[in-house]
Amino acid sequence: MTTAEYEVTGMTCGHCELSVREEVSEIPGVEDIRVSAQDGRLVVTSSSAIDDTAVLNAVREAGYAAVRR
Numbered sequence: 214m215t216t217a218e219y220e221v222t223g224m225t226c227g228h229c230e231l232s233v234r235e236e237v238s239e240i241p242g243v244e245d246i247r248v249s250a251q252d253g254r255l256v257v258t259s260s261s262a263i264d265d266t267a268v269l270n271a272v273r274e275a276g277y278a279a280v281r282r
Contacts, residue, residue, distance in 0.1 A: 214244065214258055214259070214260065215258070215261065215262055215263050216256060216257065216258045216263075217256070217257050217259075217263045217265065217268065217281060218255070218256050218257075218281070218282040219254070219255040219256075219268060219269075219272070219280065219282060220253055220254065220255075220279060220281075220282050221233060221248070221253050221255050221272055221277050221278070221279045222253060222279070223276070223277040223278060224248075224253060224277055225250055227250070229250050229275075229277070230249065230250050232275040232277075233255060233277060234248050235275070236271035236272065236274045236275040237255070237257060237268060237271045237272070239271065240257075240259075240264065240268065240271060242261045242263075243257060243258070244258050244259055244260050245257070245258040246258075254282075255268075255272065255279060265281055
């Protein structure tokens with residue numbers, strides 16, 4: 214298992230969290246997603262190496278910006 218943490222900007226509510234979770238869940242190998250609008254954190258756990266570009270693109274597709282912590 215591999216875990217990566219990201220800082221997401223622009224999220225303000227549960228709907229924001231859901232949008233990010235839905236997009237990131239489409240990345241192959243992702244096993245767990247924890248996302249919090251309150252502290253701007255996204256933690257992704259994967260069965261294989263995490264593709265940062267795929268995660269950042271998924272967050273962008275959801276309408277937000279992210280950087281790896």
